[in-house]
Amino acid sequence: MSDEAHMRAALSLAARGLGNTWPNPAVGCVILAADGQVVGRGWTQPGGRPHAETEALKRAGAAARGGTAYVTLEPCCHWGRTPPCTDAMIAAGVARVVVALRDPDPRVDGAGFSRLRAAGITVEEGLLAEDAASLNAGFIKRLRYGLPMVTLKLATTLDGRIATASKESRWITGPESRRASHGLRARHDAILVGSGTVLDDDPDLTCRLPGGVPIPAPRVVADARLRMPLGAKLVRTAREVPTLVATIPGHSESALAPLREAGVEILELPPGPQGLSMHGILTALATRGITRVLAEGGSGIAASLLREELADRLAWFHAPRVIGGDGIPASYELPLLELARAPKFRRVAHRTIGADVLTEFEREAG
Missing domain, CATH: 3.40.430.10 (Dihydrofolate Reductase, subunit A)
Known part of the structure; x- marks a missing residue:
């Protein structure tokens, strides 16, 4: 399967959370092992936590090492009620992260990408960004316009x-x-x-x-x-x-x-x-x-x-x-x-x- 196909799968997972993740965005994540097999899937849980990346990494376990993560929104890099998703990906040994959309939250907004790259992880952004923005239009509008x-x-x-x-x-x-x-x-x-x-x-x-x-x-x-x-x-x-x-x-x-x-x-x-x-x-x-x-x-x-x-x-x-x-x-x-x-x-x-x-x-x- 192509990068686009895996991202569409992540977007479908993200849509499962719509209406139940506020004030957090609805995010989806698909983890591929180094051999290209899907080993983990996750989406933001009710109430906004756990995050999609945490759920997918938990399912992938050790198979995530050297693999690729497809995420519909930039992984968070700040501490809230849960640890940063960037840290979880680094600890899991993910080698590549493909992201649809940059997170407009000023606490993230590119900082998540920087954190991953500083750890030696390849980051690619912008795949199906328009679809991801449409999915989380409410989250984006709230941040930008109140x-x-x-x-x-x-x-x-x-x-x-x-x-x-x-x-x-x-x-x-x-x-x-x-x-x-x-x-x-x-x-x-x-x-x-x-x-x-x-x-x-x-x-x-x-x-x-x-x-x-x-x-x-x-x-x-x-x-x-x-x-x-x-x-x-x-x-x-x-x-x-x-x-x-x-x-x-x-x-x-x-x-x-x-x-x-x-x-x-x-x-x-x-x-x-x-x-x-x-x-x-x-x-x-x-x-x-x-x-x-x-x-x-x-x-x-x-x-x-x-x-x-x-x-x-x-x-x-x-x-x-x-x-x-x-x-x-x-x-x-x-x-x-x-x-x-x-x-x-x-x-x-x-x-x-x-x-x-x-x-x-x-x-x-x-």
């Missing part, structure tokens, strides 16, 4: 409606699409909705795929007016799954206390020009280590994210139905007077799921 990557998920009819005029929305898409939506939840660190979605649908916002996920994603509700009822599923299960309510200051303690007593964490954030700021919410989440956010609705959340240019990716499920102009749109007004100012996205994936279609987009820069 914000998580945001995927806006929309489930609509062909004419872009998420519910009828009476707010009936169950179920616009089919069971296959709903399972795919749970897969999206599993690959993100937190799930964001507005208070309107809680009032209309009373969701639990958990991943209900067989086997579940090691670390349930925190659920975040944007609720400037503190409308979420105490009887909502999110409140009743707040001690089982982390639940945060983002709101503006000024609410009475009598309104806040019952939520806190139920286990809900309150994030009081200064309002923006148009109310509760999505930028403020996302900044607060990034400060907590969140790197990937799945925004599930509704129309107000979608409009805010699009208006503030904070939706990095779209996961758009289209069902073969038409509701009409009196239905609730996927996004409220942005508003726009010029077509040139409309948010622009490029299609990156398109597939049929049951009777529905899922199209995925990435935001165009500039």
Whole structure:
């Protein structure tokens, strides 16, 4: 097998950690013995530790000596709660390290490469760097801009409606699409909705795929007016799954206390020009280590994210139905007077799921 094939295998391993490694990146590692046989595989474990390299070296054992390590992100060279991965590779006697992407963390950022080279290890970087950057877009964005990557998920009819005029929305898409939506939840660190979605649908916002996920994603509700009822599923299960309510200051303690007593964490954030700021919410989440956010609705959340240019990716499920102009749109007004100012996205994936279609987009820069 080629270097590229082994790196693609490492990237596949890294993807297993998405949604469960924050604040650390999701990394994959493949170890080849000197004779070219694969002797170790690893990926970042839930909670961010052990690291992928440590896991792969543990499986490889003595067979790693004189071999090659394929790693999707530059090995760390600093002490945290675990020793540096560079030291582990040096101690294992690895002769060559092939890395997809340099780590943008200022504690690493090339220093890992230097440490390996100083120990006489051959280092090659940049193989499938674009793929590695896409995989860890949330980790990179948090480090560079203090914000998580945001995927806006929309489930609509062909004419872009998420519910009828009476707010009936169950179920616009089919069971296959709903399972795919749970897969999206599993690959993100937190799930964001507005208070309107809680009032209309009373969701639990958990991943209900067989086997579940090691670390349930925190659920975040944007609720400037503190409308979420105490009887909502999110409140009743707040001690089982982390639940945060983002709101503006000024609410009475009598309104806040019952939520806190139920286990809900309150994030009081200064309002923006148009109310509760999505930028403020996302900044607060990034400060907590969140790197990937799945925004599930509704129309107000979608409009805010699009208006503030904070939706990095779209996961758009289209069902073969038409509701009409009196239905609730996927996004409220942005508003726009010029077509040139409309948010622009490029299609990156398109597939049929049951009777529905899922199209995925990435935001165009500039």
